[in-house]
Amino acid sequence: MTLGAAALALLSPLQDRLARQAEQSLRTAVITARPQLNDALRESRGQLNGEVLELALALYRRTGSRVILTDATPTIDPYPYDTGAGPDSPRDIFRVLATNETVTSTSRNGDTRGSSPCDGSSR
16 A cells, blocks of 8 residues: 555656656747748748648657648638647647747647747748
8 A cells, every 4th residue: 555655646746747747848849840831831831832841741750749821810710721630729839929938748648749839930
């Protein structure tokens, strides 16, 4: 019984640490991909052309996370570009639009999300 209680007491901090690490890893990947995506969007004048889509797909492959591209007036269903794998939260997208900063979050069931502004200008 004592061993079981000790394991349960250690499990929660470990889960929290793993969730924070997953958020940080995703945040780093998104921020790293953003300059190239901004450049591609600038060159395409905001159009989702082949280079933009290739970069979004590369981010999806690198992170295994759902990648959604939308504009400043996001349409929730359907998104202009969506890998369709993983969770999404329109709330995260609106938070990015309001703050113009990268947002990472973890849902109650442990899914990690990251959202970042990309508009073709360097930030």
